[in-house]
Amino acid sequence: MRILDLATKDLLQIFRDKKSFLFLAAMPIIFTLFMGFAYNSGEDGAEDDARISVAWVDEADNQFSELLFERLDENTALSLVDMEEASAMDALARGDMLGVLIIPSAFGEQAEGTSALGQITLVTDTLSTEGQSLYQLLRVPVSQLASAVEIGTLTADVIGDSAEFSPAFTLALEEWDEHQSRSLVRTEKAVAQEEESWFGDNPYNQASPGIVVQFAIIGLITSAQILVEERKNRTLQRLMSTAMRTWEIVAGHILAMFTLAFLQIALLVLFGQWVLDVNYLHAPLATLLISAALGIWVASMGLLIGVVAKSDDQVILFSMVAMFFFSALGGTWFPLDVSAGGFAAFGRLMPSYAAMNGLQNILIRGLGLASIWQPVAILMIYALGFFMLALWRFRKIGV
Amino acid sequence: MNAIEVKNLKKSFGDLQAVDSVNFAAAQGEILSLLGPNGAGKSTAISMLAGLLVPDGGSATLMGHSVTADPQAAKASLGVVPQDIALYPDLSARENLVFWGKMYGLRGAALNQRVDKVLEIIGLSERQKDRIGKFSGGMKRRVNIGAALLHKPDVVIMDEPTVGIDPQSRRHILDNVKALNKQGMTVLYTTHYMEEAAELSDHIAIMDQGKVIAFGTHAELIKLVGEQTRIDLTLNTESTVIFDAWRNTQGVSRIDAENGTVTLLVDDSNLVLPRLFEAAAQANVRITSVDIQEPNLESVFLHLTGRALRD
């Protein structure tokens, strides 16, 4: 009970300090957004939108060009952007667009009489894969439209009534749709999605857990300071002169540190889940266990910092050093898989990597409870180590 | 049974013997003062009583409980007012007291009543909602004392509770100590103000350099210097001739010179002072100021150590 009272007092002190809010909530949320943005734009430009961008320069602007637009736009592998010719060519030169599609003003004009749709122009790098796929993607819808026009014209000719063009044309298009186009679309889509990023389908799958681990450590600035102040202003000595036993004092402080770390982790996890679409809750129990284990490890480290540091400045220094060390090695900034062998092998032994790995097993690899026992065990072993070290130092605190 | 009993207590820090075979005792309901200059070992002795330092040797009991063998029982009967203000500056006076009350095992309504009562004792009921950080030195000292009274301990140890505060707060604190003592609390009071020790104490232990150099009631201690009077003189010049002359003057038992002040212990100042002036005139030395002090603890300390209590 007195342990709870002591922990409650610590938390009261922390929440009364305005900079706690900054370290515990505001900064991590801002950094999550920022890092997610950075990872995303770090990838190849085409990757954020897997579709092939095509400038649509429509000089005809009639029923037929509109039909073609609709049919092309239906294709999920294509992204059509309505543009003027000049700016379209600029965009192509810059690489913003992979092709320019020019629909001539005469497009479809003579369609009803002459059985020809008129030629459209595709400007693209025909040697590139994108250029090739673009050509393939355009070929079928364009020829379907052309053949439907042909059928309409022929029918009107045979019957000798130009009013018959429309029904025959429409019927022909519908026939195409029923038989072919869907399967073609599906094939092309698969090609466009061939490459998956290391963070899965959402850059926040890296940014969110990375910041969770990183800021759980930074949060110690607030909670370890409580213990250092208690030593400095001699309230710790006063506590020891009450009937509180030493282990109760240690337990109270570590409980406060754990509670704070866990609340912060929970806040960031829920922010990730609800705002950034990071799917922590697809394995809620696994997420809870990893969060708790991370909180316990961080709290034990906080106790050590609180016992060793001589001033508030040292608390900040030690917390920052711990944060940089464990964040860099644990793969919270970039995945260890992309770094050099020795570094990665060492990093994989770190508790921060265990936390990261456990969370990403849930987020990126879609695994569940079975996948996190090992990371949880590693975190607990480190927690025990830091705790023993802190206890050993705690006994040496002079009066 | 004595409320406090200390026997042959020892503690050293490296080569420094901070507490050197110290003995003292206080019966229940007594005020015992530890009087001594800076570095005498008062706080070190108290830390051992409070269970914060492990003694190198000797024994100490509080209400019959050994502080080393049964620290929990000893601590339960003890309230400690540390020399430093050991409070949380970002919490209010009341929040501090409630917290310390809980640490002493108080709960619920009993806790709240006790906090109200203590706030009244220390005269801060009106300011209870204010943060300690905004308090004056004297007010902080009063809360510092209040936090040690919450669980109605049998023994209260106060380590220089009046250091560095205004006369008004000091008066308030001294009156509090006397009132608490009247209600039956045994008080161990450390100070380097001899006036406080004289006013409060049933017994006084004078400490210097780790040792208790005298122990007794105020009257008993004064007797140590006989009925001698202390005379402080300042001279217009440094002269060893006059010192020799005075040393041999009838009625002078001791002479010391420090920082331009000459201090003498004499039997009867009415008889001795004219002789001192006469000798000065012969040696061609002018006496520029005279201060006469009837025997007090200060002169006892001087008598025992050859040094002044305050530096």
Ligand SMILES: Nc1ncnc2c1ncn2[C@@H]1O[C@H](COP(=O)(O)OP(=O)(O)OP(=O)(O)O)[C@@H](O)[C@H]1O
């Ligand atoms: N933790 C410590 N480590 C080393 N030396 C210490 C320690 N605590 C006290 N001392 C030394 O022991 C001696 C006695 O100190 P102590 O604090 O007990 O004196 P005090 O009588 O309380 O003095 P003051 O009136 O200044 O509070 C001093 O010389 C002090 O420097």
Ligand SMILES: [Mg+2]
């Ligand atoms: Mg002291």
